[in-house]
Amino acid sequence: MTDHQTVSTETVTRGPDISVVVPCYNESANVAPLVKALEQALAGRQWEVIFVDDNSPDHTSQRVRDLARNNARVRGICRIGRRGLSSAVIEGALSSSAQVVAVMDGDLQHDESRLGALIDAVLNNTCDVAVGSRHVEGGNNAGLANAWRHALSDGGIWLAQRVLPVKLTDPMSGFFALRQETFAAIAPRLSGTGFKILLDLLLSAAKPLRVQEVPCGFRPRVAGESKLDALVMLQFAALLLDKFAKGWVPLRFVAFCMVGLAGVGTNLAVMQCARLVGAHFAMAQAIGTVAAMILNFFLDNNFTYRDRRLRGWACMRGLVLFMLVCSVGALADVGIARMIYGQNHMLNEASLAGAILAVVWNYAMSSTVVWRS
Ligand SMILES: Nc1nc2c(ncn2[C@@H]2O[C@H](COP(=O)(O)OP(=O)(O)O)[C@@H](O)[C@H]2O)c(=O)[nH]1
Ligand SMILES: [Mg+2]
Structure with missing residues (x-):
């Protein structure tokens, strides 16, 4: 043996x-x-x-x-x-x-x-x-x-x-x-x-x-x-x-949209404040957008992606990535809305299509790039 x-x-x-x-x-x-x-x-x-x-x-x-x-x-x-x-x-x-x-x-x-x-x-x-x-x-x-x-x-x-x-x-x-x-x-x-x-x-x-x-x-x-x-x-x-919703709408996507709505509110409120203290429209809009992105990132980090929460340096890196992703989303939003408006002159439909595209893009990139599982 x-x-x-x-x-x-x-x-x-x-x-x-x-x-x-x-x-x-x-x-x-x-x-x-x-x-x-x-x-x-x-x-x-x-x-x-x-x-x-x-x-x-x-x-x-x-x-x-x-x-x-x-x-x-x-x-x-x-x-x-x-x-x-x-x-x-x-x-x-x-x-x-x-x-x-x-x-x-x-x-x-x-x-x-x-x-x-x-x-x-x-x-x-x-x-x-x-x-x-x-x-x-x-x-x-x-x-x-x-x-x-x-x-x-x-x-x-x-x-x-x-x-x-x-x-x-x-x-x-x-x-x-x-x-x-x-x-x-x-x-x-x-x-x-x-x-x-x-x-x-x-x-x-x-x-x-x-x-x-x-x-x-x-x-x-x-x-x-x-x-x-x-x-x-x-x-x-x-x-x-x-x-x-019988699983048709992913839970995370619902949370992401809820956070997104809070971001829209923040964007408007901060923009108004900036206007009140004398900022130009473009500047006020930029400040509002950045504030909304930062708030959204921290809400998503603590709520939507709580199970993949980023900490320390990874959190800072995530914030930068998230802002990049959202900026591309915003550009696509404006681009697609302009394109559709140019074709049929329906402002509401054009804005809605742009917004939906931006939300889906932001969500897809957030789930795969910013908060990788
Ligand atoms: N692994 C893990 N356990 C958790 C978490 N949150 C709560 N628990 C555990 O789940 C159990 C119930 O939580 P508890 O805070 O006591 O809830 P409560 O009794 O409703 O107040 C406890 O044993 C907790 O330690 C978590 O995020 N991760
Ligand atoms: Mg308990």
């Missing part, structure tokens, strides 16, 4: 049946307590936990590695230059080879003692997705920080229920389980933006998923901070809009 034919005497253990996918950002204080809680809740099962961290400045990924060194059940994915709860869950779930994937927050707000019930509902085939619900009997939403968060949550649920193909009391839940193959089959259609991956899954499935709700409590956060902010809420609105 040659060396490489030597049969290994090490036992190869089979993979886990359950992957618990945990999106986390700045949750370093919560990682170890969560693993402990899972050990109790999933005792007797073959499981692993996959933390998906977006390179948090509080070194969450390092805490995960420290734990994983001594515990084969712990895995970590560290993404660099990316942000987003939904996309983090997608990457975690797609990296799993387990039968069932369960998704839960990394801040101990979800009651891990309900995990078993969620997983069993999926394994027993009584549903495609088992959802930890705060709004069925036995569940509660005590952990929401204040009345504003309660109102926000209730408003979001009401809105989501208007677009959902299935009946669900808590479509905003971030605590649920489903078969890995079910997740993988839907994954290519997911929009992947924002906070609401369950809603995204339900809205993106080829045929309505059978859901079952399991009562579940929502505890107050003890360590770390909530990442829900105004941008995340806007992304939620955009997700619903995208699903209403």
Whole structure:
């Protein structure tokens, strides 16, 4: 027998049946307590936990590695230059080879003692997705920080229920389980933006998923901070809009146009101010245009292309590129409008055609050159 034919005497253990996918950002204080809680809740099962961290400045990924060194059940994915709860869950779930994937927050707000019930509902085939619900009997939403968060949550649920193909009391839940193959089959259609991956899954499935709700409590956060902010809420609105448009209009394009409208408003306002302080028309127009481009760039960087956000030098380089791209767009806008006007003298149609061409050009170049994926 040659060396490489030597049969290994090490036992190869089979993979886990359950992957618990945990999106986390700045949750370093919560990682170890969560693993402990899972050990109790999933005792007797073959499981692993996959933390998906977006390179948090509080070194969450390092805490995960420290734990994983001594515990084969712990895995970590560290993404660099990316942000987003939904996309983090997608990457975690797609990296799993387990039968069932369960998704839960990394801040101990979800009651891990309900995990078993969620997983069993999926394994027993009584549903495609088992959802930890705060709004069925036995569940509660005590952990929401204040009345504003309660109102926000209730408003979001009401809105989501208007677009959902299935009946669900808590479509905003971030605590649920489903078969890995079910997740993988839907994954290519997911929009992947924002906070609401369950809603995204339900809205993106080829045929309505059978859901079952399991009562579940929502505890107050003890360590770390909530990442829900105004941008995340806007992304939620955009997700619903995208699903209403049945994917015909890309979500990013809708966001890009919304930012573009803010730019038009800024352009006009700055131009008026410049005129008031005595600038010539051409100068006022130039100042307004530059101000709008800068505002648009930073809004797009933080909102439209949040998952590809540019920082430091890359941000400065991106701004210059963006201004170049928009300048070419503006020239094309004027050129095409003049050409059409020259042919049929319809001012509105000519302006509209020019504007549409400029928006599509700016969007295409922004997506491929300025914020490359
Ligand atoms: N990887 C990743 N995880 C995130 C991101 N935003 C939030 N999370 C995690 O998602 C979970 C829920 O977020 P949280 O801020 O607690 O939302 P809240 O409970 O609605 O206030 C937590 O574990 C967060 O750390 C993100 O951009 N990337
Ligand atoms: Mg939370």
